[in-house]
Amino acid sequence: MFFFKKLVGPFLMPVPFCLALVLLGLALLWLKRRQGAGKWLATLGALLLLLLGYGSVSGRLLATLERRYAPAGDVSAAAGRVRWVVVLGGGSSADEGMPAAMRLSEGSLARLVEGIRLQRQLPGSRLLLSGGSVFGSTPDAEAMRALAVELGVDPAALELDAASPDTETQAEAVRARLGAEEFYLVTSASHMPRALALFRKAGTNPTPAPTHFLTQGNPTLSPGEFFPSTGGLRSAELATYEYLGLAWAKVRGKI
DSSP: OOOHHHHHHGGGGHHHHHHHHHHHHHHHHHSGGHHHHHHHHHHHHHHHHHHHOOOOHHHHHHHHTEEEEEOOOGGGGGGGGBBEEEEEEOBOHHHTOOOOOBOOOOOHHHHHHHHHHHHHHHHOOOOEEEEESSSSSHHEEEEHHHHHHHOOOOGGGGEOOOOOOOOOOOOHHHHHTTOOOOEEEEEEETTTTHHHHHHHHHHEEEEEEEEEOOOOOSSSSOOGSSOOHHHHHHHHHHHHHHHHHHHHHHHTOOO
C-alpha cells in the first residue's frame, strides 16, 4: 500500500497532471474525429498550469492548510507538564559526503530547529525524532539526530523512531512509546492538519506546534506577483499533496 501510494501520488500533482492533459490534447489533435476534444484538453491543461503558477491563487490554497493552527510561541509555562517534543521528518539525503545540515530537506531542517527551540524551553524534556527510510534514503530520524547533536542537544535527550516511513506509521509508533502522554507535535504547517488528525485517531495526545510556513503576509505587492512562477507551482503541489493525503486517510477511516 505504501509503495502504491508513492507510485500513484506523483501523477496527480499539478505539473504532471496538467502536462498530461496538454499532451493528451495534442495527441487527439492528430485524429480528425477528436480534434475538438483535443483543443479543449490542451487548452484546459495549459490554463490550469498557468493559473496554479500564480502565487495569489496557489498560495490561498496552501494557506487554508497552514493557517489552521498558530505557531507554538513561548511554551515555557508547560515545563514540568510536557516532557516530550515529537518532530516528524520531511525528507533527507543519503549523501554521506554532505554536512548534516545540508542533508536535511528544507522542511526537515525547519522542523528540527523548531523542535530544538521548544525542547530548550522545557527543562528535562526529550526530543523524539521520527522518520524512516524511504526508497533507500537515510532515515530522517538519523539525519536529524546528527544535526541536533552538532547544534548542542544532549544525545541523552534524544530518542529516535527510524523505522516509520509515513505519518500514519509515525502516529502508531508514538502511541506505542508515549501512550496518552501530552507532547508537542512539530511538523510543517501545511502537513499539520493531516498529521494532527492521524495522531489523534491513533489515540495520542498532541499539541500542535506548526513551523515552516510558506504563506506569509506581505503588505505590499511585488512585481513578481504579476507573473507565474515555480514558487506558485510548489505551493500548489504541497496543497494538492496534503488534500489528497487527507482524502485518502478519510476514505480508509484513519481520520
